[in-house]
Amino acid sequence: MYSISLLHQPKVHFFPDESSWISGVISEILVEIPDKNFSLVLSGGNTPASIYKELCKYKLNWKSGNIFLADERFVPGSHPDSNKKLVQETLLTPAKYHFWNTEEGSIPQKAVEEYEQELKKYGKPFDVVLLGIGPDGHTASLFPNSPALSEKTHLTATSETEEFAIKERLSMTYAALMNAKKIIFLLKGEDKKEVLDELLSGNKTPEEFPAKKILEHENVHVCFGK
Ligand code: 6PG
Numbered sequence: 001m002y003s004i005s006l007l008h009q010p011k012v013h014f015f016p017d018e019s020s021w022i023s024g025v026i027s028e029i030l031v032e033i034p035d036k037n038f039s040l041v042l043s044g045g046n047t048p049a050s051i052y053k054e055l056c057k058y059k060l061n062w063k064s065g066n067i068f069l070a071d072e073r074f075v076p077g078s079h080p081d082s083n084k085k086l087v088q089e090t091l092l093t094p095a096k097y098h099f100w101n102t103e104e105g106s107i108p109q110k111a112v113e114e115y116e117q118e119l120k121k122y123g124k125p126f127d128v129v130l131l132g133i134g135p136d137g138h139t140a141s142l143f144p145n146s147p148a149l150s151e152k153t154h155l156t157a158t159s160e161t162e163e164f165a166i167k168e169r170l171s172m173t174y175a176a177l178m179n180a181k182k183i184i185f186l187l188k189g190e191d192k193k194e195v196l197d198e199l200l201s202g203n204k205t206p207e208e209f210p211a212k213k214i215l216e217h218e219n220v221h222v223c224f225g226k
Contacts, residue, residue: 010185010220012200021188021225022054028221029055032128032182036064039122041129041177042091043070043140044083047186048130052090065095066122070131070177071141072100074108074168081166098122100170112156112170119155119176126180133185133195134164137209140177141169144208148173178217185211188225196224 013028015021029040038060042048069083077084077099084099098118101111131139141159142148148157148171155176159169177183187196198209199222206213214220 008215008218008220010200010215010222012196012222012224015223015225018050018188018225021223022050024225025051025184025186025223026054026058028182028184028223029128029130030058030060033060034127036061037066038064039066039068039124039126039128040095041068041070041126041172041180042083042087043130043132043186044073044086045132045134047132047188047192049086049090051130051186052087056091056093060093062093062095065093066098067091067093067095068098068119068122068126068172069100070129070139071169071171072102072111073141073166074102074111074170075166076103102170108158108168108170112154112158115170116154116156119172127182129177129180129183131177131183131185131211131214133187133192133199133211135191135195136163137195137198137204137211139185139211139214141171142174142210143169144210146210149207149210149213151175174213178214180217181219183214183217183220185214185220185222187222190226192224196222 143161148159151157151173
């Protein structure tokens with residue numbers, strides 16, 4: 001058993017259905033958002049779309065908001081698997097969006113260096129980071145046993161996966177993701193129960209289950225919807 005007692009215990013919230021999960025997640029986000037100049041880090045994947053669609057209905061001072069992506073697949077923004085596309089189609093607000101450069105002429109290493117400069121220019125802790133967890137325990141695009149897991153200084157890294165459709169990935173590193181006031185894991189559906197059990201009480205190490213490292217942060221919430 002990899003003892004998470006050495007880490008901070010996350011606050012786990014269970015929700016019986018999708019609508020209570022959405023409103024519960026929104027409440028956990030809004031309570032951290034200041035009147036202006038806030039920042040959010042969003043993840044891709046299938047889980048968060050309903051959260052983003054609901055969140056943009058709320059009257060935040062969006063014009064003063066900065067929205068970042070925890071990671072990106074190295075595909076053009078028009079590609080169906082693009083996280084940029086997901087966010088542009090679900091979280092329509094006047095906020096400033098910081099998308100990774102995956103367009104024609106960009107290369108992964110150049111894209112991560114550019115994004116690192118954007119993060120450094122922003123230069124403040126994020127208010128809220130929203131993360132998912134894949135079946136292999138990856139979060140953002142930090143995959144098991146990958147070099148990016150041991151990156152201590154850079155805020156971004158390229159990564160690759162053989163497990164999922166889009167192999168080439170760009171990701172914030174732990175150093176970036178954990179520079180936040182609050183981190184919320186979004187888990188929904190029966191197939192994420194196993195992921196939750198491993199996160200909270202499994203014996204995999206963070207190298208084997210990268211989401212676990214995030215539990216070293218002192219303010220992690222896990223929102224699990226049935
Ligand atoms: C991505 C995400 C990734 C995602 C997990 C969970 O770009 O795919 O950032 O880390 O959060 O893979 O994805 P689901 O929400 O689809 O289960």
